[in-house]
Amino acid sequence: MAILPDDPRVSLLDFLREHLLLAGTKKGCNQGACGACTVLVDGTRVLSCLALAVQYEGRSVTTIEGLAGDDLHPLQAAFIEHDGFQCGYCTPGQICSVVGMMEELRRGSPSHVTADLASGTIALTPDEVRERLSGNLCRCGAYNGIVDAVCSTYAEAAE
Numbered sequence: 001m002a003i004l005p006d007d008p009r010v011s012l013l014d015f016l017r018e019h020l021l022l023a024g025t026k027k028g029c030n031q032g033a034c035g036a037c038t039v040l041v042d043g044t045r046v047l048s049c050l051a052l053a054v055q056y057e058g059r060s061v062t063t064i065e066g067l068a069g070d071d072l073h074p075l076q077a078a079f080i081e082h083d084g085f086q087c088g089y090c091t092p093g094q095i096c097s098v099v100g101m102m103e104e105l106r107r108g109s110p111s112h113v114t115a116d117l118a119s120g121t122i123a124l125t126p127d128e129v130r131e132r133l134s135g136n137l138c139r140c141g142a143y144n145g146i147v148d149a150v151c152s153t154y155a156e157a158a159e
Ligand code: FES
Pocket: 026, 027, 028, 029, 030, 031, 032, 033, 034, 035, 036, 037, 038, 047, 048, 049, 050
């Protein structure tokens, strides 16, 4: 990570937005309740408003800016295609959360709605997506489009 702030009280969210000027990560509640600030730390999803920047010295932090290459990330394109947003404020956090969620699925980490806990392979059903993204709120109510976008992007994992 880039040069850390002098003040150890600076959150990872404020560090990204105000020190590194990476404004893609959004501040919603600033208290761990909405998921708008979700980023990936070494591939694991983290609420950056609840983290201190100094905790992550030497770690790899990926924000929405880091997910797209020259083209949109496939999830970004799918969110557009499936109306997965209206105002878009929650969208960067939603997309980072999905990327982290897929890694959890790949590792075989069960959720509250996983039917077969003994199976090492977890199907990407709409219920799994809803449960695993339940920490990412959308005030515009674009949930059905978000689920469609995720399932269509990772269709092979849903089979
Ligand atoms: Fe971090 Fe809401 S801004 S969870």
